[in-house]
Amino acid sequence: MNKLLVALGLAATVAMVGCSKEKAPETGATAGEHLENAASQATQDIQNAADHAASETQAAADTAAAKIDAATDEAAAKTEAAAHDVKEATKDATANAAAAVEKGAADVKEKAQQ
Numbered sequence: 368m369n370k371l372l373v374a375l376g377l378a379a380t381v382a383m384v385g386c387s388k389e390k391a392p393e394t395g396a397t398a399g400e401h402l403e404n405a406a407s408q409a410t411q412d413i414q415n416a417a418d419h420a421a422s423e424t425q426a427a428a429d430t431a432a433a434k435i436d437a438a439t440d441e442a443a444a445k446t447e448a449a450a451h452d453v454k455e456a457t458k459d460a461t462a463n464a465a466a467a468v469e470k471g472a473a474d475v476k477e478k479a480q481q
Contacts, residue, residue: 396404
């Protein structure tokens with residue numbers, strides 16, 4: 368009796384599994400055509416990935432170039448400002464030195480007249 372129940376259970380399981388399988392729709396294509404289509408799709412996917420990577424690389428290069436240009440411009444502006452500051456400091460130092468020489472000459476002249 369147990370063997371009969373096991374056999375019936377096994378038959379029911381096989382029937383349920385077999386009936387629940389859905390067959391793939393028939394496309395009318397041969398296995399070779401399916402492989403060609405898969406290869407074509409893979410080639411297209413690889414091309415799309417390569418194009419995307421090239422686009423991303425170009426965008427990154429453009430961004431880097433723009434940042435380098437901006438940094439160069441900023442460095443040039445700071446260098447120009449520093450040069451201007453040095454020029455002004457030099458003019459002030461020259462004027463102070465000239466005033467000190469004139470004062471020293473005036474002091475010497477005054478002492479000489481005394």
